[in-house]
């Protein structure tokens with residue numbers, strides 16, 4: 363969505379905005395210290411532009427979120443919602459003149475309804491903390507981004523996060539039944555904003571009346587089709603439609619039994635891709651099918667000394683959680699597909715410790731590579747039959763641009779994360795990496811894929827999204843955003 367450029371606020375306007383914010387907030391909520399504000403003004407994306415925020419607010423309640431949104435609407439100031447800041451596309455990066463609205467301290471589990479397999483949580487709760495909380499009731503929340511130890515459920519909802527076991531159990535969207543959101547006056551008849559008014563000028567913006575309204579979306583029943591799917595619209599909207607303040611989630615019973623792990627080592631990346639295609643074509647559904655290339659394994663081993671062998675070009679890690687004989691048969695069928703696709707060796711195991719070391723390596727790959735220098739993270743997703751071809755293109759594009767690319771992938775979903783690693787402070791390498799990054803997006807689109815499988819558009823994929831989406835779809839998207847946020851203050855310039 364094109365938004366009006368946000369101008370640097372005058373000092374007087376900034377003072378007035380801060381005064382108005384502080385009027386109804388306890389003093390410890392407001393952040394104006396430049397260093398602290400700078401630290402909360404960006405996510406984990408490399409080289410995504412970061413603007414200068416006027417202030418940050420660490421909200422502790424929905425009422426505080428409402429107040430912040432109301433004041434920002436009056437001033438025409440952008441609101442940039444923030445969870446844990448682990449995003450990889452610049453979605454939580456500050457915009458000039460904005461207020462960064464951090465909801466990570468709204469982190470309570472409000473209800474676990476064991477009878478109906480549902481829980482209600484605040485947005486700031488960390489994914490793994492939610493998993494642990496519902497496990498006490500014998501329940502399971504499946505979506506498991508590799509950032510689960512740090513990322514918030516609000517952030518997961520707003521990016522529609524994927525993860526490792528999404529191959530079998532679905533992504534965040536599949537678990538969100540309902541939301542409470544602080545949004546614009548479009549929610550309340552009679553308070554519809556009148557237009558852009560004085561946005562950015564310092565004077566109260568006309569039509570700011572309904573901003574700050576709390577709206578309940580969705581349901582808590584297992585089924586329900588009353589009205590348009592507005593919950594679905596907010597999932598993955600990256601803070602551009604409002605601020606999520608409460609989430610009702612579907613749960614599953616905890617899994618019983620020990621999962622089986624199948625590991626295959628391959629002499630080339632395309633061979634590992636062929637195994638992914640074959641596993642899909644044979645109708646096999648592991649709960650997890652992840653890929654790690656040699657560069658990732660070496661980086662993790664150098665850092666953590668887990669005893670990993672980094673001799674193969676790529677490892678495929680499959681997990682099967684079907685119990686009993688069927689599980690054993692499924693694991694053997696996956697092993698056979700890996701062998702048929704040319705694996706150097708394949709091993710099956712039910713040894714938890716051994717398997718966990720490999721999955722730890724998968725989770726640690728990104729931070730391990732970050733130790734080597736700035737990492738630009740791709741998130742392309744292609745049809746699973748095109749995984750071998752996409753992996754060849756990754757190597758070819760990296761070589762042509764002289765960029766070191768390490769690849770991890772939620773391979774079973776066709777969701778590849780080529781990680782473009784650059785030496786610190788090398789401008790030439792940065793420019794080459796950015797060119798390779800855009801070319802990889804085009805290659806994925808050409809194969810019938812998408813520029814982002816799970817990290818979101820943020821700032822880094824905006825051009826790529828325009829190249830991917832039908833112009834009619836882009837126009838519809840802009841129309842929806844204008845209708846739900848006529849002042850254009852919710853995370854402008856993102857998504």
Ligand SMILES: Cc1cc2nc3c(=O)[nH]c(=O)nc-3n(C[C@H](O)[C@H](O)[C@H](O)COP(=O)(O)OP(=O)(O)OC[C@H]3O[C@@H](n4cnc5c(N)ncnc54)[C@H](O)[C@@H]3O)c2cc1C
Pocket residue numbers: 405406442443444445446447448449450452453454465485506507508509512513514515516517518519520521522523524525526600601602604605606607728729816817853856
């Ligand atoms: C090591 C590592 C591994 C990762 N692995 C995965 C992975 O496997 N799968 C995956 O999908 N992602 C992964 N990510 C990316 C990231 O963790 C996810 O995008 C995650 O969902 C972001 O959550 P967060 O709480 O950090 O959100 P933030 O980064 O704070 O925000 C993300 C976006 O959501 C918006 N937002 C946050 N909270 C709210 C709210 N309450 N209301 C409205 N908007 C809001 C922000 O404005 C921003 O646009 C990984 C990141 C890292 C660093």
